[in-house]
Amino acid sequence: MSKRGSILYLDGITVSFDGFKALNSLSLIVGQGEMRAIIGPNGAGKTTMMDVITGKTRPDEGEALFDGNVDLLTRDEATIARLGIGRKFQRPSVFESHTVWDNIELALEGNRGVVDSLFHRLSPAEMARIEEVLETVGLTAQARRLAAHLSHGQKQWLEIGMLLAQEPKLLLVDEPVAGMTDDETAATARLLKRIAREKAVVVVEHDMSFVRELGVRVTVLHEGAVLAEGSLDAVSADPRVIEVYLGR
Amino acid sequence: MRRATFIAACIIAAMAILVPVLNLWVPADSALHIPDHLVPLLGKYLCFAILALALDLAWGYCGILSLGHGAFFALGGYAMGMYLMRQIGSRGVYANPILPDFMVFLNWKDLPWYWYGFDMFWFAAIMVMLVPGLLAFVFGWFAFRSRVTGVYLSIITQALTYALLLAFFRNDMGFGGNNGLTDFKDILGFNIQSQGTRAALFAATALTLAAFLLMLQWIVASRLGKVMVAVRDAESRTRFIGYRVEHVKLFAFTLSAVMAGVAGALYVPQVGIINPGEFSPANSIEIVIWSAVGGRGTLVGPIIGALTVNAGKSYFTAAFPDAWLLVLGALFVCVTLFLPRGIVGTLSEWWEKRPQRTAAQAPVASMEAAQ
């Protein structure tokens, strides 16, 4: 696979913090509509990779293309989000003093301008869409509650819901099941698989049973570069992967 | 919250009628009579309430802790003061029909170009909003684009007002230096000292406050208002869902500065003077205290905070002149420690908590059902 037909194309991305290379010539290609799991030890650079894709961190060198031809490295966060890349953060990050409904509404695809926002009236179609998203992430009953009052797992789902409301082409999901119960983890796996039917998804996760549940191609990161790539069974059998990650 | 705002706006609008009536037409021996000296004092409090409300839009709703809002207030005040100076005309001590007294005193021959147009009320009225608004826009444009936030932003806003303080102290700036602008005679042809004019100025202040309150209610209830709160609570999250945070902040900051300028313009004719002291950094900090005491992030809170703290200030500075700053400091510490959401915030929290929440639990089950 090359640039054409890819939703995400990273080539030779290097990010250094005070001389320490968090990403070391990282190259990664995710196909249109593909779901990809990323695993790797703490500090491997998984979150930093998402920072680069979403415009938060500028790499020292490398190339990052979205949809085969859109250069991500010259654009800022808001523009990249508007292009169709949604991101869920490692720590759940929702608007705590807004209701669940308002959280989804704010994320809803549409014009983001100041004047438009000031005069915006919620249309019936938009309301239906919010209800649909709430239904998908199982928060319909919580719609009127403040996000601050949700449980940890519910906040994670709300954030995934906000991602869906944005109607992105590519979802970047950083550790969605951290701190979840087994039931919640299983439900989240099913939710992501459903989402992946329509969109490209990149999931970072440490939870191996969750990654197995997803049943998708896996990329192992180590020290800022790709160590191995393939099915979960194949990479788990790789001696280098066992040594740096699974074996410990 | 929406109900509380409408009730407050109605009360304030009613005061616009009631206070002038009780002052002008109720006989002085009646218990209901409002004495003459109280009218401009109440008017002054309402100006501070507008100022606190303005700050709250930036700070309480958008998270921009400006420690320089006194500067916008003072600029609006100076713009109005320039109009009032030019209204004096040849009635000044030096009887110069064009030049204000202080310019004659400095031996100036011509009116500086930036004093042109201020003989017309409409021009001054535009400048009252334009000057603070433009300064806030330019300042905010650089600050927000470079992502200056938190303490750093607060510090540079303090620096801004301090720089203006020093500048306005200089005689050659052409704004009356140390003494500022004073000895006003007329506003719109009415004697500024007359009781009728004072009552009218009070009414104008109260109506402005009520109108601003309703305008802000509309803004904070709009999607933009929700985006502001989102920026306040999780700035980078807001950016990652595609909002231009710097534009949102610029809107809130600029509108807030314009409102502060209007407050200053209403203040100056009622107190009869504007001098560089209004730029003092301590003034800007006091505004923050009013909003914090009343309850930032609510619309009624800053108004209540400004009124109570200033009523307290009037009382304490008369009764125990030396103790006021200590009292103010203690008040701020106590509110921060015990009422972090301020008077109104705490009350509304208590109100909201009364009905027990019944929202269903078992989210996994509900999500399963959805699938």
Ligand SMILES: Nc1ncnc2c1ncn2[C@@H]1O[C@H](COP(=O)(O)OP(=O)(O)OP(=O)(O)O)[C@@H](O)[C@H]1O
């Ligand atoms: N802003 C920064 N300044 C300095 N070092 C940083 C910064 N951000 C990340 N790092 C370092 O870069 C390395 C990669 O961090 P990153 O957060 O991408 O790891 P990760 O793979 O997401 O790890 P985890 O599984 O713990 O989330 C770490 O060693 C981290 O300490």
Ligand SMILES: [Mg+2]
């Ligand atoms: Mg991480």
